[in-house]
Amino acid sequence: MSNPEKIIRLRTVLARTGLSRSTLYRKMAEGTFPARVKISVHGAGWYESAIDRWIADPPGYRADNDNQRADGEVGHARG
Numbered sequence: 001m002s003n004p005e006k007i008i009r010l011r012t013v014l015a016r017t018g019l020s021r022s023t024l025y026r027k028m029a030e031g032t033f034p035a036r037v038k039i040s041v042h043g044a045g046w047y048e049s050a051i052d053r054w055i056a057d058p059p060g061y062r063a064d065n066d067n068q069r070a071d072g073e074v075g076h077a078r079g
Contacts, residue, residue: 007037007045016051031063 014021019033027033034050054061 006048007039008048008051009043009045013046013051017055028063032058032061033063034061035063 008016010021010024013019014024017024019027024033028035034046034054036044036046038044
């Protein structure tokens with residue numbers, strides 16, 4: 001059985017990145033931060049591996065290059 005991709009919520013993302021909420025959403029709109037993944041009608045999160053890639057290289061990160069998850073499956077995040 002494959003190891004499922006972990007999805008983390010906003011509070012965790014803010015704590016790990018050190019960004020403010022408004023900066024995070026601005027960066028998402030610019031395409032310089034990973035897109036959210038809808039997990040329920042009123043809930044969303046981020047793939048942990050995408051956040052890890054952003055943390056590893058914030059200035060070099062481009063969301064349009066982040067269309068593959070760590071497990072090799074193509075992710076179609078909408079948010």
